[in-house]
Amino acid sequence: MNLLIKNVNVIDATRDMHADVMIENGIIKEVGQNIRSEYESIDAKGLTLLPSFVDMHTHLRTPGYEYKEDLESGQRAALKGGFTTLCAMANTNPVCDNEDVMEFINEKVKNLNLCNVVQISSVTKNLDGVETVDFDKMIKYTKLFSDDGKTIENEDIMRKALKLSKDMNFKVLTHCDSEEEIVRRDLEILEDVGGNLHICHISLKSTLDTIREFKDKNIKFTCEVTPHHIFKSNIDYKVNPSFATTEDVGALIQGIKEGYIDIIGTDHAPHSMEDKKNNAPGISNIEVAFSMVYRVFKENDISINKLSEMMSYNPARILNLKCGLIKEGYVADLVLVDLNKKYKIDTSKFISKGKNNPFDGYEVCGEVKMTIKGGAILYDNR
Template identity: 35%
Template sequence: MGVLIRGGRVIDAATNTDKVMDLYLDDGVIQEIGENLQKADAGDRVIDADGLVVMPGIVDLHVHFRDPGQEYKETIETGSRAAARGGVTTVVTMPNTTPVIDEPDRVRYVQNKAAQLSQIHVLQAGAMTRGEQGKELSDIKGMADAGVPALSEDGKSVMDAKLCKEAMTIAARCDLPVLDHCEDIDLRGNGCMNDDENARRLRLPGISNAVEDVIAARDIILACETGARLHLCHCSTKGTAFMMKALSEAGITNVTAEVCPHHLILTSDDIPSDDSNYKMNPPLRKKEDVEALREGLKEGYIQAISTDHAPHSQEDKNGSMRSAAFGIVGLETSLPLIYTHLVETGVLTLGQLVEKMCLNPAKILGLDCGTIQKGHPADVILVDIEHPYKIDKNKFASKGRNTPFDGWEVKGRVLYTLCDGKIIYQEEDHD
């Protein structure tokens, strides 16, 4: 059974499309795009998209589904439902699970479980070192053969520069991007928020910009030497933005970067006294960092927006800023937050939002999704950008409720999510 989406405002960054049109989806791909399309079969589903934005499904390069070993925080099933509710049709899950995803059999475990329980595309990244211990390389070639889309040591950096270079060399040979968590653990120490006047006001240990910048600079140099495709994760500093601008001006294209919504919207000034919902790694930085990251997205030398969706149990987040776990959830809030705070304010156009959240992440992974073109995957979402609503963490499909955005008024509610041409999420009371 096909699906006809009628009369929506189609936004596609790959073709610079912004036009009211119809889409016909069948057999998992986009079959036709045009005006006044006719149903091909009496059994087709018709969706009236009048007044709605029709855009590609979001590709999120950076999520934590906590399976195996930490299913009390999230599962592949609950994480996938959260993704669908947020308009995300493809995710890359990080390997810092229990045990770490550092060998082919563990990759296949996630793949098999996702095939059974998920209606979105769940792509499992492989760890760079065994157990993410930074001592010896994992079975990179074996994981590449098993189908990992990327390598990542997320949650930490490979502090041994020689070992990191060896991993990048193999990644380049296997044509795998390296998704890079940039954090000098020795510089970070026991820091729990940005090292600034707010940390001193709250009497909390700080994390300086250098914690990120030092490893970002080192790994950019290693990527240039090895030819590896390096992708800098959850960038938070003006220093990283400056490096990305310099690379762009030099014509270096094998290094890309992402920013998370919280690092584009919040600063350390927004942290109330000892509220662990504002504790994330890297931490919320200063206004000048936010402005530099926004400029990087707008000008194109920062290519992607990802969530670093990091669900935790209430117990893990109940402690103080010092003791609580790092991280917030983001799959169900990323699109409305970016639309409301970057598109409606004129920082990005709607086309640029689609470019940063759909097209560019797909390109970084070498996928043919992230676009609305004939013959491409029928991963499509319908979004209401007209009517405001309030974020309610109690309605999340994720197990995680750890967000600083609860109660925020936003626009950009996802009404339908289709993956491979099938409706996998529909907003209640909307038909």
């Protein structure tokens, strides 16, 4: 796809400038002043162009739980939120622990032709924590493995997974209950055997202290925080991990400022109203994740460049994708936003089947106006 975006504020992890951006065959061809072209032109005066967002932690619920979300509703919700790449967790029914389920999902994603979906495999068969999946077979489909939704309690299983992640070049995304204790255990195993570890959705000051300890020892791993765990504290709403204290939230924000937290992962977890009434943990947030994070960053004097680093550049780099920057030669996965727009979250307008969000009516900052994937406009809210 060919496109020329004119008069726009261009911001990514490395730059902040006023420019034109020319896209040719889905790739960023030129970023500069007064670019002339015969391509379709968008006048984006007053708006900001960011690299689109990359979510390393989301739940698309297919197969088996399509009443909560399906691949189309989840991807269209993501596009509304400015996301073009989604890493979908394996806690489906049947569990994504074999070739048949992986092929079923990939075929549906291909036919929809919306987002770039990276399907995650479970680490253990049926998420039971007892027997590992056939990594030799599953590595043909994915380089991400996680039992998210359940903690790998068996230390030998985690040790095996991390060792193989080094030998076979894949990444283990760990879900940790009890949080600080399991994070420390996993980091001690990592320090011992090596490997590629990503720690999901941290929420506690004590966990951050452990992460700081190991990063300061130059142990290589990455970690994430969700939008909701930095947005509010002490909320009586069922998510996993739970909403934490004001002190914890303050520590997480400080950890972002100091660079100890690498990415924002939404942990978008849509549920039906009935399931939520039955205490199912999770929040539907992918459509408002950027706006929630931007409000927090503005209130805490954290730059929009840092937001772009954590929501676009860092996850793209972890996944070895050539996106996440607005730079010549990069894939034209972009999002056009109005940074001055304030609005109230309205869950009744969610595209996602999941309306489960405790922040209905809360004011947030920054509205997605357009989402572009490979130069093609897939969401337009101008």
